[in-house]
């Protein structure tokens with residue numbers, strides 16, 4: 001793996017790790033409960049192809065909510081922004097990621113944004129293909145392109161574990177189906193969504209995806225455009241306004257880097273025009289974000305003036 005270990009990053013990881021004990025690994029998806037709350041790793045990918053890292057960056061984790069920003073990019077490419085935003089909104093909610101509350105207050109029942117579960121389920125519903133396998137394959141090949149690694153796949157154990165317990169997400173789909181926002185079989189969509197959330201990689205790969213967003217959709221090393229500039233811009237904007245769930249405002253003030261987190265403890269960051277960041281730290285704060293991961297980003301942003309604001 002062409003990624004240099006960095007003493008400076010290692011210091012920051014050690015500092016940030018101290019707050020991991022205040023967090024808790026997610027266990028509402030039982031398979032995620034096996035993670036080690038003390039883990040913390042980071043990789044930073046630069047456009048020229050070089051990379052620096054600290055911690056055990058070989059360790060794989062599932063994308064969970066980080067996959068929402070990638071599936072959004074895919075459906076925007078497939079269906080166009082007008083079609084997508086007729087079905088899912090653009091506004092932050094201020095509610096937890098899995099909340100059903102706001103849906104009932106909206107007429108029509110259109111989820112407020114694609115980063116909360118209700119909105120992400122609508123986005124996954126829009127992935128084209130005739131079967132779950134075909135649709136998952138389309139998403140996986142896009143992700144393989146972003147990472148530049150054809151072996152990226154999903155973790156069957158985590159997918160199955162979420163499939164067996166995803167009753168709140170089923171409730172969201174039933175609600176959206178009743179209101180005709182979704183018109184497919186509930187179990188089919190849950191199957192696809194849980195496999196999407198279980199797509200796994202290490203933080204080196206995740207930093208590469210962050211880099212493509214940071215560079216407006218271009219893989220600079222290969223001199224290849226992976227997504228249109230406008231779509232990269234829309235995704236980064238959502239990362240700023242809703243990427244850290246209902247902690248996005250505080251995160252924008254303290255860190256100021258477009259980022260997306262997931263309940264496995266991953267965070268993907270895209271520092272516009274500069275580099276991509278991949279972090280894995282499974283101990284979560286109360287809002288479901290990696291507690292040490294956020295601390296690490298705060299330290300990085302402060303020490304190297306990375307805030308975009």
Ligand SMILES: NC(=O)CC[C@H](N)C(=O)O
Pocket residue numbers: 063064065066097098117162169197261262263264288
């Ligand atoms: N916040 C998250 O990462 C949520 C993703 C998870 N698969 C869920 O739907 O509950």
